[in-house]
Amino acid sequence: MADTIKLSVNGVEVEVQAGKNLVDAVAAVGIEIPHICYHPALGADGNCRMCLVEIEDGRPPLVPACKTRAVEGMKVRLDSEKIKKIQRDIMEFELINHPIDCPICDQAGECILQDYYMKYDGAQSRMRVPQVVKGKKIDFGAGVVHDQERCVLCARCVRFTRLITKTGELGIVNRTDQARVNIFPGRPLSNRYSLNVVDLCPVGAMTSSDFRFKQRAWFLTKSKGICHGCSKGCNIFIDHNREKYQDDIIYRYRPRHNEQVNGYFICDAGRMTYKQENEKRLRTPLASGQQADLESAINALKRRLDQAANPFFVVSPNCSLEQMHAIQQLAAQKKATVSGFSEGYIQEGDGDDWLIQDDKAANRAAFAVLGIDETKEVFNSALKGADLVVNFGNDLSLSGVNNTSLGTAEMAFIGSYANSCADAAAYLVPVASYSEDSGSIINVDGVLQRYETAVKKNVPFPNMLSVIRQLGGGLDDVQAARTSLGNTVEAFKKLDLQNIPAQGLALTASEVGNVTA
Amino acid sequence: MSNRAELIESGKPFAFDAERDAEFERLAKRYPNRDSLILPSLWLIQDQQGWISVESIAYVADRIGTFASQVYEVATFYTMYHLRPMGKYHICVCRTLSCYLLGKQQIVDYLQQELGIRPGQISEDGRFSLEEVECLGHCGSAPVVQINGEFHENMTVDKFKELLSTLK
Numbered sequence: 001m002a003d004t005i006k007l008s009v010n011g012v013e014v015e016v017q018a019g020k021n022l023v024d025a026v027a028a029v030g031i032e033i034p035h036i037c038y039h040p041a042l043g044a045d046g047n048c049r050m051c052l053v054e055i056e057d058g059r060p061p062l063v064p065a066c067k068t069r070a071v072e073g074m075k076v077r078l079d080s081e082k083i084k085k086i087q088r089d090i091m092e093f094e095l096i097n098h099p100i101d102c103p104i105c106d107q108a109g110e111c112i113l114q115d116y117y118m119k120y121d122g123a124q125s126r127m128r129v130p131q132v133v134k135g136k137k138i139d140f141g142a143g144v145v146h147d148q149e150r151c152v153l154c155a156r157c158v159r160f161t162r163l164i165t166k167t168g169e170l171g172i173v174n175r176t177d178q179a180r181v182n183i184f185p186g187r188p189l190s191n192r193y194s195l196n197v198v199d200l201c202p203v204g205a206m207t208s209s210d211f212r213f214k215q216r217a218w219f220l221t222k223s224k225g226i227c228h229g230c231s232k233g234c235n236i237f238i239d240h241n242r243e244k245y246q247d248d249i250i251y252r253y254r255p256r257h258n259e260q261v262n263g264y265f266i267c268d269a270g271r272m273t274y275k276q277e278n279e280k281r282l283r284t285p286l287a288s289g290q291q292a293d294l295e296s297a298i299n300a301l302k303r304r305l306d307q308a309a310n311p312f313f314v315v316s317p318n319c320s321l322e323q324m325h326a327i328q329q330l331a332a333q334k335k336a337t338v339s340g341f342s343e344g345y346i347q348e349g350d351g352d353d354w355l356i357q358d359d360k361a362a363n364r365a366a367f368a369v370l371g372i373d374e375t376k377e378v379f380n381s382a383l384k385g386a387d388l389v390v391n392f393g394n395d396l397s398l399s400g401v402n403n404t405s406l407g408t409a410e411m412a413f414i415g416s417y418a419n420s421c422a423d424a425a426a427y428l429v430p431v432a433s434y435s436e437d438s439g440s441i442i443n444v445d446g447v448l449q450r451y452e453t454a455v456k457k458n459v460p461f462p463n464m465l466s467v468i469r470q471l472g473g474g475l476d477d478v479q480a481a482r483t484s485l486g487n488t489v490e491a492f493k494k495l496d497l498q499n500i501p502a503q504g505l506a507l508t509a510s511e512v513g514n515v516t517a
Numbered sequence: 518m519s520n521r522a523e524l525i526e527s528g529k530p531f532a533f534d535a536e537r538d539a540e541f542e543r544l545a546k547r548y549p550n551r552d553s554l555i556l557p558s559l560w561l562i563q564d565q566q567g568w569i570s571v572e573s574i575a576y577v578a579d580r581i582g583t584f585a586s587q588v589y590e591v592a593t594f595y596t597m598y599h600l601r602p603m604g605k606y607h608i609c610v611c612r613t614l615s616c617y618l619l620g621k622q623q624i625v626d627y628l629q630q631e632l633g634i635r636p637g638q639i640s641e642d643g644r645f646s647l648e649e650v651e652c653l654g655h656c657g658s659a660p661v662v663q664i665n666g667e668f669h670e671n672m673t674v675d676k677f678k679e680l681l682s683t684l685k
Contacts, residue, residue, distance in 0.1 A: 158586075168584025173593040174522040184578075184585035185524055185571050 007074040022065035037154035038066035091121035107204030109217035141188025148180040151205035157197035167191040223454030228362040229270035233443035234262035238454040286428035301427040311336040312386035316393035317361030320439025322481035341379035344398025365442035395419040432461040449504040527570035568599040604646030613652035615659035
């Protein structure tokens, strides 16, 4: 635990973490200092002046809280008339040229100007002159659409491209009330994290062309999730909604802060993986190549599995720990070989030194922990003797295995997404994807994380664990799988898999000793 | 000046000529932080081609090794950088206090009538452009006018008549 210091805010003593600026320090104990330009990942800029506070120690009357370090014994005042007037004045200033198009603005409902107006301003406009006209719906590239009139010039987006991605596409050009954010002609946003400027923007100036006008923010259910786009396992919000007479579908992913994994950001590619949760889904169960209802498809597969002389299980590196464990148990019972062969999920050289990883699978690290072989040799030799291949969601076409190379073996596919393996399957069981299921995964850095069910479909897909149970597996549900994992897997014996902390659990070197990074 | 946020393309590539190139290299040694080269580089562009185009900003940004957006910011912030071609003779009339009190308006009125352009405009033949600027720092000899960087002090309408005849 970091050192704490005591300071007083509005005459009330609070204990906060040492070494932080005032905004962050007192926010941790539930006191809000309004701020527009400050963002913890971008540092203090001090341009908005909304966070001005009084410090009663004889120093100059007002200081920006974002640039002031919290120190022992500090006496901070937020509730004086002077501060309240400054907050009103700053809000009035920000709103002079701000278009009142909240009814058609994407940010409405999660907009700092709306919130602060209600909390700190509430005054009528005194402006009797025409508003300054600037550019609307300017395409900044990379799916970012900019509205210069809504912009409050906090420079968060500019600082993001200069300090974080170091690509510097954005700048604030011109001066006075004509100042605006713009790209240099012919050099649009072209970094792989561009859409973070949409989240960073405290107002509706930066919008995502993908999300624009699709949903009002207040209709969205914001569930916690983990991105399965690559092995980083970035923490996300899954924003989904069930419209009247419609199914529950996902409208966007947004980054969720987790200092241990992804900080405040996610990559654009990961952000767009929400699409495959809505589309590209397997829906129709198959039994012996014929369309069937779910129950009969599972029963048919169970009968086929019981008859199989040499069943072979193929596991996807996107399966959760619980699913892999259940698959292993079922395999032991059916005397099946298990392979996690999935080299095609790795796109050599695609990753960078930040969030994007070469490995596009979310849980490959678990293979090593659970002892699932992923070599091509084992896969090929097991495939040769197999008369039934049960594929748990692994898109083998990525790894160069086409359906003809599967030989005479019959194929069963238990997975969420359509791919050529599913096309070739005689038995097909569509199951819940990660946004509709709960599970644990280990990321590339050995951080064990948990995700919970976010989306609830009108007709839910069965989860993979329940399908495995119906096929003869011994684990009742995800809780049972966790208990069993804790009892049987060396790495988890000392851990409480039922209670993984929200920020994830960094497994020690010995626990993931044989995991190759 | 109208919308300074809009840059104009010249339609042809830009590079420093030998003289400005040498000057750029001389300046580059002077600044520990290369971003400091933005202001003098923009002056060099303006010196060379009279105004600052999209191509020239991209050129100096790459040359300095900074973001084009940052050079764009600087070029649009300072009003003494011309973001469009100016007249052959660019006339700046000081409008700050001393010049104002000593009759800059008569000079501006005269020029408007004589050249047919208002401040911020360029004459149709492209020979003259007129601009009212803030203090030029020659208050002791107000009103003062600057033509292509050259100062003309204690200006009167009569003196301007004479001056214009030499320019036309």
